[in-house]
Amino acid sequence: MLACAAALFVVGALTRPYSAGQTDWRQIITHVFTVAGYLIAITGLGMMLRSRGSLERHALSDGLIVCLGAGLVLTVLFALPAARVAGQPTWLSALLALYPMFDIVLLLVLLNLAFTTAAHLPSYRAITVGMVALFAGDLGYAWIGARGQQTGSHRRLSISRCHRMPAWGGDRHMSCRGDFARHRTTTA
Secondary structure (H helix, E strand, O other): OHHHHHHHHHHHHHHHHHHHOOOOHHHHHHHHHHHHHHHHHHHHHHHHHHHOOOOOHHHHHHHHHHHHHHHHHHHHHHHHHHHOOOOOOHHHHHHHHHHHHHHHHHHHHHHHHHHHOOOOOHHHHHHHHHHHHHHHHHHHHHHHHHOOOOOOOOOOOOHHHHHHHHHOOHHHHHOOHHHHHHHHHHHO
């Protein structure tokens, strides 16, 4: 599922320059792919989390505290300025303000996955590197969006490359259940 999400993120990033130049319904094209990518990524990480067992309340509360703090910072620095940009449709302002919240939900699920999996597994590390790259790309888009733009210069961070990264370890991580079970029995 993470590979599908990464593909949707790349299509969203590649269609962004075209969509940003439109004034009619075609503005939404890039956002359809990006929102679908977020929903599939959250679902895929949630399925991985569910396959690891039940959620621990302490881990959930710790992750929730971290994500609330990060969410407040992202809201003040990026979501509110993106929503206040004059001259863009209301739906676009709301959607641009919503993107950082998708990142916070992904971060919460990723943190809970960290508490329930062996962090030394290469597959988990690959997923973490991919998500950090995704967050870096989203930070770039949030920076651009807070200034009223939807696309940036080609000299800046290659955001579409960052959105390809989440697929690195997703399928491998799902096949490591046996490795995780062996690790738990040998370290207990």
